[in-house]
Every structure is written in structure tokens, then in C-alpha cells.
Amino acid sequence: MARRPATPDLPPEDLVEKIVDIDVATEMEGSFLEYAYSVIYSRALPDARDGLKPVQRRIVYQMADMGLRPDRPYVKSARVVGEVMGKLHPHGDAPIYDAMVRLAQAFSLRLPLVDGHGNFGSLDDGPAASRYTEARMAPSAMAMTQGLDEDVVDLVPNYDSKLTQPSVLPAAIPNLLVNGATGIAVGMATNMAPHNLVEVVAAARHLVLHPDATLEDLMRFVPGPDLPTGGKIVGLDGVRDAYRTGRGAFRTRATARIENVTPKRKGIVVTELPYLVGPEKVIEKIKEGVQSKKLSGISDAVDLTDRQHGLRLVIEIKTGFHPEAVLEQLYRYTPMEDSFSINNVALVDGQPRTLGLRELLQVWVGHRIDVVRRRSRYRLRKRQERLHLVEGLLVAIVDIDEVIQVIRTSDDSDEARTRLRSVFDLSEPQAEYILELRLRRLTRFSRLDLEREQQELREEIARLEALLADEALLRGLVSDEMAEVAATYGTPRRTILLEHAGGASVAGAAAVPAGRGRAAAPLEIPDAPCWALLSATGLLARTGDDDAPGRGDGTRRSRHDVVASAVPTTARAEVGALTSRGRVLRVPVLDLPSLPPTDGPPTLSGGLPVGEAVTLEKDERVVALVPLTADAPPLALATAQGVVKRVTPGDVPGNRDAWEVIGLKDGDEVVGGAAARDEDELVLVSTDTSLLHFPASHVRPQGRAAGGMSGMKLGAGARVVAFSVVRPEDPDPVVVTVAGASSALPGTQTGSAKVTPFALYPAKGRATGGVRSHRFLKGEDALILAHVGAAPARATGSGGQPVPLPEPDPRRDGSGTPLAAPVHAIG
Structure with a gap:
């Protein structure tokens, strides 16, 4: 006991304070249970029937009560928050607005219930204040509240018992499964x-029509979650x-693909991220991974997301790294791969329960059956009441004069009603x-309308009574209404389901790159042998050593292009680009795009344009690699004026990206070049149809500054049109010549072509005129194209389209066959 000190102003018996002894453990237990009960049932856990927490339910109900339908104008969010807080939710405005924001976020909910106008936040940023945003009901929210005025759910008092609110919404949409839920209660989540x-x-x-359906039956319809942000779900065992x-x-x-983000560099373009993961978080983790050396091969990460194109996160890959291997690193060390733990806890009959898919569907189906049954009873009661009034009105209309007389002779309304x-x-x-009847209703047409209404009411009552009496009819109606909701608000699946990281999708999607548990590709591109390719349309690429272009069966040729030059090299080496100005430009092989493996002929359409790989001067072109x-x-190499030269192999500057390999005279240019051993043959073809070939050993190697030596004696006005190196091991080399008129504009004449075995042309000495290779037809006076190389030879037009060549002609100096289209290049 504790006593206050006595004061003279009060009697002693009033100065004694009564203190009740209470056990602290008991008091704490009781208080904690009350708090836990309040959090579990009034805040954190959703109801399994409508999938909403109390604050969410009150927001949707209050917006419906305010008439904020989708066809009405937006109102300030602060007004909605104030109405909910003042009438239904005895808590602060901040949690109410937070709940309303989540109901409006398309990246949080699969089917938002609030149509927000303004900044409602993003995956990386919060929303604007409620005074700056506006909101109204989303169309799906109308389905959640439909029928509230037909006694379909119980109404309970609000916090001060002055108003009522629904204990649960009718929920024509399976909101708990469609939108999911998250919440932390006391001792459960x-x-x-x-x-x-x-x-x-x-x-x-299916469950409505087959109440005994098994989980396996239901999973045929629901194979897995469908996240608002799309992406891929890898591994379905946890889902099951x-x-x-x-x-x-x-x-x-994340959903990612590998693209050429620049002409020389590949990148990973991310268009979908895991659920509730924002691009800024991914970029932050990438930077941390690069700084800590966990991630390699990444040069930059840029967020190009906008409202028009959606999410677009571009991760640039350094030269020399496999994009597929870098992508695997990103999955491992960044939120581009994330885990989601499912814990299906919801309130069922006021009790928290952990529910599987079948139980969740059963609760919602049972709720919808109960809603439709109560709605049907309400409508039946209302129609019976209306039919009762219509029948009485018809009686009065038949004897209307007597009715009027009874009313007029009555002293007051009570007496009139009784009589x-x-x-x-x-x-x-x-x-x-x-x-209360108005006199205008006493017309003849009013009686006909009442009789028609009487008949319609009787038919509607009979239908409703049959519906309530037959459980099968009731379930059929529920099923039809479900189908209508799905047709109205349903959207295609966004998330791809994969059994495992490298497997096929159960939803028909393609496999993703190798994941954990599988042998990963090497991170860096090895210095493996390959071929550097130059196409006739000016595209550069590289390919594997076992796919030699222009050799054997020609399996590495392009469908719509021809290989003009090819050099054996390695992936991390460098090759030179020989130009018409007599310069060699250094080109790293790793900068060249790699041709994808293919069973048939590949295409160089994904190659790198020459102008993107090297810097050329005006009117300068690359003639060979x-x-x-x-x-x-x-x-x-050879020039248009018939000069040939061999450059010393080791005469390559190590610190320069461009250097001259021949001193050209005015008006001269290089027409071709290739590596040539002493036993190889150098071949020159001139515009006057002369073909000369002689051993490369006849041309001694010189330094870079030398001007070369005479290679071919040219006639008046003639120029060298082609230069090639023929090796002894080349299979069945051929000579292809295309003749035309020298006065015609390039690319406008088809001309005639001839294909002849190279073995038919005899060798001559260096600086001689060679032998004739082509006889002109009428209107032809020059060779406009020529090619000497391994068979088969192929021609292409200016747009890269193939142009058929004639069959080989055994005549060394015969005339050509007219072509179907102009030829741009031969390779």
C-alpha cells in the first residue's frame, strides 16, 4: 500500500489511495494478446474471400460510396484519405495513403484497383504527397464492389458505431490470388x-463444376504465378x-537479350526485372560488383527507361568477354535474379490459416456462391414486393371510381387506408x-404497362425461385459470371515459366542461358583460331578456324553477300585493312562481330561496316584484309597502273594504327592485296581482257617506302581491274570476267560474264602483257569486273542480292553470257 501525506483540507479517510496489486506477467500477456489480435485481424492479414486488408477494403468501399467511378473525374487523393480516415479507419493518414498508392501501382498489383493520376511512385522512388495526386476507382474495383446495395454481404458498425461498412466485399475478382498480398503481423506474416x-x-x-477436383487438376489451369513486371520464373518445384x-x-x-549497342560493342539489354526490383537498385549492385571485382567484363550500365518504351536497362560489355558469361555473373551477383518466398496466410472465418491453391480457390468460390445466393434472395424479395403492389394497383384501376369515392368520403388518410x-x-x-398514386397513372396505357410488368415480374420470380432451389443452376450462374469477369478484365500472361535455368518453358517460352548447376561458358573470349572476313558490301566479321570462307564447299559464304577477303588469325590478334590509297589500318579482331554457328550458309548481315571499324579518307576504300x-x-599488292610489290613481313610499326606500304604515283591506286609465299602465283587482270600470272618469287620483298616494280605491261588506256594470289592448294581455281561498256555508269549495265578454269591460262614473265581472257560482244569494250580464286565463285548485286553466274566455259578467250542483273562484286 502507498499513502499520500495527510492534508488538513480533507478528511483522513479520503486521503487513502486504493492500489490494486496485479501480476506483471499476467498483465503483459493479456495486453500483448490484445495488441496481437488487433494487428492480425484489423491490420496486417487479408481476408481470404476478397483478398483485402481492412484499410484496403475501406478505401475501395469509400471510393465507391463517393461515386468515384471510372467514368467520373479524378479527385484529390487527400480527399479520399480524409473521407476514409474520418468515417471508417481510425488511424493516421500516412498508412491510408500508402495503402491507396499500392492499390494504384501497376508494378505492384497484377490488376490495380485504383486509377491514379500523377506521381504514384516507381520501383526506385516514392510517390508524391496526397495533395499532389488524384485518384478514382479502376474498372476492376467496380467488380469488387458490385452488388453492395443488394444485401450480398454483412454490414458492420464503423469505429464509432455511427456508420456501417461491409465486413467483406462481394469480390467478383479472385483478388487474393490475382494481386497477391504482403503483410507482417505479430508472430506470423x-x-x-x-x-x-x-x-x-x-x-x-473447374472447381465450381467439379467440387472434388484435385490439386493436379487445378494446376493444369494455374501453372505458376504471373508477376506484374514479367520476367522469368526459374524452377517450379517451389511453386508446386x-x-x-x-x-x-x-x-x-530478368528478361534480357544480347544486342549490338554500338557498331563495335555488344551489350545486355534488360527489358523486364524481377518482381519489385528497380533498375537503380540493379545499377547500384553492378557498380558495387565491378568495384569489388566480383563482376568482370562490364564497361557501363545505363538506364534508358521511359514511359513510351518502358523498362530498358543497357549493360555494355567490354571487348573480349562473352556476353552470355557476363549475363550469368549478373544473375549470380545482382538482383537480376531474385528469390520470392511464398507464405499463403490469410483469414478464413476470422482465423489465420495457411492455404494451398485448392483451399484458396475453395474459399473464393464459396464466397461467390454465397454472394450470388444472397443477391438472388434479395432480388426475389424485391420483385415479390413489387408484384404485390402492382396487383393491388390493378385492383384499384378496375374500380377507380369507387376508390376515389372511398378516399373522398374519408376524414383522414388513416381512415381512407382502413376503408x-x-x-x-x-x-x-x-x-x-x-x-400515394398520382392521377396520371390512371390512364388506359398505364393499365397495359402494369399488366405487362406483372407478367415480367412473375417470370422473374419463377426464375429466381428455380435458381435458389437448384444448386446446379446456382453454380452454373456463378461460373458464367466468372467467365464474364475474365473476359472483361483478363490480360495475357507476362511471366515466362521455366522448369530450370536451361530447360524448356512449360508456358512455351525459349530457354534462358545456362544457370547454376550447369557448366558455364568461359568469361573471356579465348585466343582461339578464327578467320577475319571482309564482304563485298563492306562488312567485317570473324568466324571459326574450321569454317574457312571460300574454301571447299563454301559453307561459310553469305546468303546475300560474298566474302571478298579472308585472313586466318586468332580472336585476340590484329589484322590489317589494306586501302586503295596504299595504307594499312590496324583492326583488332575482337572488335569484329562473331558469326553465329549455323548448319547452313551464314549471313554477314550482322557484320560491322568498314567505316565503323577504321577511319577512311575521302574516296578511300578497303580492298583487302x-x-x-x-x-x-x-x-x-598491285596497283591500277600495273605496279606490283611485296612488303617485308616484319616491317610493321608496333605503335601506329595506320601506315603506308607503297609509294603511289599520281592517279594510281591499289586494286588488291594478299599474303603471298614464293610458290604462290600473282595474277593481274586488266580492262583490255589481258590476264597475266607469274610466281611471287619474281617479286623480291621491299620496304614500306618503296614504290614497287613493274608487274604488267598495259595497253593504251588499260588499267588493272583485279589482283589475286592463287595458292597451289586452292581447289580448282577459276577466272571470272565481266565485260561491258566503259562509258556506262557503274551499276547500270548487266554485261556478260564468263567463268573459266584458271589452269587454261599459261604463265608469262613479269612485266609482260599476258594473254586474252575474254572476247567482247557487241557494245562491250572493257572488263568492268574480274575475280580469280578458288571455286565456287559467286556474284552479288549492289544490295547484296545474289546474281547467278554461268556455268564454266572451257574456252580461254571465249565471249561471255549475258547476266540477269548488274554485278557489284565477285568472291
Whole structure:
């Protein structure tokens, strides 16, 4: 006991304070249980029937009560928050607005219930204040509240018992499964994944018509979650566990593809991220990974997301790294792969329960059956009441004069009501309705309308009574309404389902790159042998060593292009680009795009344009690729004025990106070049149809500054049109010549072509005129193109389209066959 000190102003018996001894443990237990009960049932956990927490339910209901339908103007969010807080939710405005924001976020909910106008936040940023945003009901929210005025759910008092609110919404949409839920209560939590409305409704309809359906039956309709942000779900075992027990986990992956972000560099373009993962978070983790050396091969990460094109996160890859291997690193060390733990806890009959897929569907289906049954009873009651009034009105219209007389001779309305009931045998509601009747209703047409309404009401009552009496009819109606909801609000699946990282999708999607548990590709591109290619249309690429272009069966040729030059090299080496100005430009092989493997002929359409790989001067063009290694054979080249030269192999500057390999005279230019051993043949073809070939050993190697030596004696006005190196091991080399008129504009004449075996042309000495290779037809006076190389030879037009060449002609100096289209290049 504790006593206050006595004061003279009060009697002693009033100064004693009564203190009750209470056990602290008991008091704490009771208080904690009350707090836990309040959090579990009034805040954190959703109801399994409508999938909403109390604050969410009150927001949707209050917006419906305010008439904020989708066809009405937006109102300030602060007004909605104030109405909810003042009438239904006795808590602060901040949690109410936070709940309303989540209901409006398309990246949080699969089917938002609030239509927000303004900044409602993003995956990386919060929303604007409620005074700056506006909102109204989303169309789907109308389905959640439809029928509230037809006694379909119980109404309970609000916090001060002055108003009423629904204990649960009618929920024509399976909101808990479609939008998921998250919440932390006392001693328990819930975390549910969103699903596709069409799939969930299909499973629910199957359960309505087959109440004994098994979980496996239902999973045929619902194969897995469907996240608002799309992406991929990797591994479905955890999903099946969650559908069976209510608990499980799965991994989500970003949707990414490998593209050429610049002409020289590849990148990873991310268009979808895991659920609730924002691009800024991914970029932050990438920077941390690069700084800590966990991530390699990344040069930059840029967020190009906008409202028009959606999410676009570009991750640039350094030269020399496999984009597929870098992507695997990103999945491992960044939120581009994330895990989601399912814990399906919801309130069922006021009790928290952990529910599997079948139980969740059963609760919602049972709720919808109960809603439709209560709605049907309400409508039946209303139609019976209306039919009762219509029948009384018809009685009054038949004897309207007597009705008027009874009313006029009555002293007051109570006496009139009593006399009408006794004279015409009416009920009290019928008599009251007749007393309130307007005289305009007493016309002949009014009677016909009442008789028609009477018949319609009887038919509607009979239908409703049959519906309530037959459970099968009731379930059929519920199923039809579910189908209508799915057709109205359903959208296609966004998330791809994969059994495992490298497997096929159960939803028909392609496999993603190798994941954990599989042999990963090497991170860096190895210095493996390959071929550097130059196409006739000016594209550069590289390919594997076992796919030699222009050799054997020609399996590495392009469908719509021809290989003009090819150099054996390695992936991390460099090759030279020989130009018409007599310069060699250094080109790293790693900068060249790699041709994808293919069973048939590949296409160089994805190659790198020459102008993007090297810097050319005005009117300068690349005529060939050449090796730069010290052990390579000397570089042989020829000019349009018949000069030939072989450059010393080791005469390559190590610190320069461009250098001259021949001193050209005015008006001269290089027409071709290739590495040439002493045993190889150098071949020159001139515009006057002369073909000369002689051993490369006849041309001694010189330094870079030398001007070369005479290679071919040219006639008046003739120029060298082609230069090639023929090796002894080349299979069946051929000579292709295309003749035309020298005065015609390039690319406008088709001309005639001839294909002849190279073996038919005899060798001549250096600086001689060679032998004739082509006889002109009428209108032809020059060779406009020529090619000497391994068979088969192929021609292409200016746009890269193939142009057929004639069959080989055994005549060394015969005339050509007219072509179907102009030829741009031969390779």
C-alpha cells in the first residue's frame, strides 16, 4: 500500500489511495494478446474471400460510396484519405495513403484497383504527397464492389458505431490470388505472389463444376504465378510446394537479350526485372560488383527507361568477354535474379490459416456462391414486393371510381387506408401505395404497362425461385459470371515459366542461358583460331578456324553477300585493312562481330561496316584484309597502273594504327592485296581482257617506302581491274570476267560474264602483257569486273542480292553470257 501525506483540507479517510496489486506477467500477456489480435485481424492479414486488408477494403468501399467511378473525374487523393480516415479507419493518414498508392501501382498489383493520376511512385522512388495526386476507382474495383446495395454481404458498425461498412466485399475478382498480398503481423506474416486472372478464373470455374477436383487438376489451369513486371520464373518445384502446402519459394530472373549497342560493342539489354526490383537498385549492385571485382567484363550500365518504351536497362560489355558469361555473373551477383518466398496466410472465418491453391480457390468460390445466393434472395424479395403492389394497383384501376369515392368520403388518410383495405381486400402496403398514386397513372396505357410488368415480374420470380432451389443452376450462374469477369478484365500472361535455368518453358517460352548447376561458358573470349572476313558490301566479321570462307564447299559464304577477303588469325590478334590509297589500318579482331554457328550458309548481315571499324579518307576504300603477324608471308599488292610489290613481313610499326606500304604515283591506286609465299602465283587482270600470272618469287620483298616494280605491261588506256594470289592448294581455281561498256555508269549495265578454269591460262614473265581472257560482244569494250580464286565463285548485286553466274566455259578467250542483273562484286 502507498499513502499520500495527510492534508488538513480533507478528511483522513479520503486521503487513502486504493492500489490494486496485479501480476506483471499476467498483465503483459493479456495486453500483448490484445495488441496481437488487433494487428492480425484489423491490420496486417487479408481476408481470404476478397483478398483485402481492412484499410484496403475501406478505401475501395469509400471510393465507391463517393461515386468515384471510372467514368467520373479524378479527385484529390487527400480527399479520399480524409473521407476514409474520418468515417471508417481510425488511424493516421500516412498508412491510408500508402495503402491507396499500392492499390494504384501497376508494378505492384497484377490488376490495380485504383486509377491514379500523377506521381504514384516507381520501383526506385516514392510517390508524391496526397495533395499532389488524384485518384478514382479502376474498372476492376467496380467488380469488387458490385452488388453492395443488394444485401450480398454483412454490414458492420464503423469505429464509432455511427456508420456501417461491409465486413467483406462481394469480390467478383479472385483478388487474393490475382494481386497477391504482403503483410507482417505479430508472430506470423503473409507473402503471396500475383497470378493471371484468366488462369485463376479457369481453375475456379473447374472447381465450381467439379467440387472434388484435385490439386493436379487445378494446376493444369494455374501453372505458376504471373508477376506484374514479367520476367522469368526459374524452377517450379517451389511453386508446386506452395500450391500444395501454402509455403514455398521460387527464383525470378530478368528478361534480357544480347544486342549490338554500338557498331563495335555488344551489350545486355534488360527489358523486364524481377518482381519489385528497380533498375537503380540493379545499377547500384553492378557498380558495387565491378568495384569489388566480383563482376568482370562490364564497361557501363545505363538506364534508358521511359514511359513510351518502358523498362530498358543497357549493360555494355567490354571487348573480349562473352556476353552470355557476363549475363550469368549478373544473375549470380545482382538482383537480376531474385528469390520470392511464398507464405499463403490469410483469414478464413476470422482465423489465420495457411492455404494451398485448392483451399484458396475453395474459399473464393464459396464466397461467390454465397454472394450470388444472397443477391438472388434479395432480388426475389424485391420483385415479390413489387408484384404485390402492382396487383393491388390493378385492383384499384378496375374500380377507380369507387376508390376515389372511398378516399373522398374519408376524414383522414388513416381512415381512407382502413376503408380501402376492407372494401377491396388490400394489404396495408397496397393501400398506402394507392393513396400515394398520382392521377396520371390512371390512364388506359398505364393499365397495359402494369399488366405487362406483372407478367415480367412473375417470370422473374419463377426464375429466381428455380435458381435458389437448384444448386446446379446456382453454380452454373456463378461460373458464367466468372467467365464474364475474365473476359472483361483478363490480360495475357507476362511471366515466362521455366522448369530450370536451361530447360524448356512449360508456358512455351525459349530457354534462358545456362544457370547454376550447369557448366558455364568461359568469361573471356579465348585466343582461339578464327578467320577475319571482309564482304563485298563492306562488312567485317570473324568466324571459326574450321569454317574457312571460300574454301571447299563454301559453307561459310553469305546468303546475300560474298566474302571478298579472308585472313586466318586468332580472336585476340590484329589484322590489317589494306586501302586503295596504299595504307594499312590496324583492326583488332575482337572488335569484329562473331558469326553465329549455323548448319547452313551464314549471313554477314550482322557484320560491322568498314567505316565503323577504321577511319577512311575521302574516296578511300578497303580492298583487302591482310595479316600482321611477324611470321606471315610477305604482303603482295598491285596497283591500277600495273605496279606490283611485296612488303617485308616484319616491317610493321608496333605503335601506329595506320601506315603506308607503297609509294603511289599520281592517279594510281591499289586494286588488291594478299599474303603471298614464293610458290604462290600473282595474277593481274586488266580492262583490255589481258590476264597475266607469274610466281611471287619474281617479286623480291621491299620496304614500306618503296614504290614497287613493274608487274604488267598495259595497253593504251588499260588499267588493272583485279589482283589475286592463287595458292597451289586452292581447289580448282577459276577466272571470272565481266565485260561491258566503259562509258556506262557503274551499276547500270548487266554485261556478260564468263567463268573459266584458271589452269587454261599459261604463265608469262613479269612485266609482260599476258594473254586474252575474254572476247567482247557487241557494245562491250572493257572488263568492268574480274575475280580469280578458288571455286565456287559467286556474284552479288549492289544490295547484296545474289546474281547467278554461268556455268564454266572451257574456252580461254571465249565471249561471255549475258547476266540477269548488274554485278557489284565477285568472291
